[in-house]
Amino acid sequence: MRRRRGAALEDAILQAAADELTASGYAGLTMEAVARRAGTNKNAVYRRWPGRAALGVAAYRRLTVAATDIPDTGSLRDDVLELLRRVNRQWSSPLGAVQRDLFAAAAHDPDLLALIREGSADAGSTLWLTVLERAVARGEAPAAALHPRVATTAIVLLRNEYVTRGEPTAPDEALVEIVDEIYLPLIRGRG
Amino acid sequence: MRRRRGAALEDAILQAAADELTASGYAGLTMEAVARRAGTNKNAVYRRWPGRAALGVAAYRRLTVAATDIPDTGSLRDDVLELLRRVNRQWSSPLGAVQRDLFAAAAHDPDLLALIREGSADAGSTLWLTVLERAVARGEAPAAALHPRVATTAIVLLRNEYVTRGEPTAPDEALVEIVDEIYLPLIRGRG
DNA sequence: CGCCATAGGGTACGCGCCGTACCGTAAAAA
DNA sequence: TTTTTACGGTACGGCGCGTACCCTATGGCG
Structure with missing residues (x-):
């Protein structure tokens, strides 16, 4: 054999x-x-x-398959929503469950954590910063909004949705709420 | 015997x-x-x-010992920082490690998740809403900021700090940044 | 071409923990 | 005192861990 x-x-x-x-x-x-x-x-x-x-x-x-194309709809709101929906779709899939398990397991394994992060949807803030930069260029957002922590706030809130609710998927309303009640007001407030 | x-x-x-x-x-x-x-x-x-x-x-x-007193310094920024520092202190302790382990273990155990949440620092949004309400009463924040998701944004971001960084504690600068770069601008942006 | 170091296959081990079952007995209830 | 309950002790089969051992197919090398 x-x-x-x-x-x-x-x-x-x-x-x-x-x-x-x-x-x-x-x-x-x-x-x-x-x-x-x-x-x-x-x-x-x-x-x-x-x-x-x-x-x-x-x-x-x-x-995992790296989907690296960045949405560019011409509207910050649509770009952000699109990104959130993508991530939500991925995290809702069985693959997402696996990812969350890995994250949990990495709590006591620092180098494991690093491995996971560079392959995750919110790996770096660059993706989110890019979207923001375009919005700034369009005059949709103030330049003061260009801050890593600001840029990634939406995805962080979405992650929280998964952590606190026990459900396998986040409803689209939650995504919209994150964008309309938090993310956009936040951008607006930094002027 | x-x-x-x-x-x-x-x-x-x-x-x-x-x-x-x-x-x-x-x-x-x-x-x-x-x-x-x-x-x-x-x-x-x-x-x-x-x-x-x-x-x-x-x-x-x-x-766990429930510390239910709500800070009331007369300043929204100080109240929020105090709350964040408290939580950070708790999450940094060995007890915090235990709590995070439990959270991770609860990923596939919904009723377990519920049990943990009602004993956690960010159990309900009521605590955060109270702080916000006082700020609104003082004229420090617009009434439009009174939204559960808005109120808890700071603590959610702090939690994220723990999830993504592998470190056992978050530096105080991170807390300050969350408040000054995100939370307060967010409140401001909702006017 | 044939030799041989390499790396896979097979198997077994001791360990720890799981969850369950059984039994005798101390402690509480009647 | 008698009865019932619940604890203590012990053992079981099962599973996964991580390791060790031996045998052998494979592919590189002389």
């Missing part, structure tokens, strides 16, 4: 881990289950990843 | 669980460890709490 090695095996393990993640969530991502599903044994897994957290991140990164 | 029963035993178990929490965090809170520490066996523990999550919440509630 053909025995897989190197990259081929690594790929198979990662695929198995990704499958396990989508099927049973992060809780189901056990070294044993992954090895089983990959048709190999824990040995091969442990040779590559020191533990389930590392494997989880690797598998998550395989699942 | 004296055999404890009822409330006495329940108390001993809860104390043991609380000790275990402060000593080893939520990760160390195993049914076996608690039973061991309480000088009893898992039997008595399982009779009272269905699992470690429930026991964790119960033990946490024993540790």
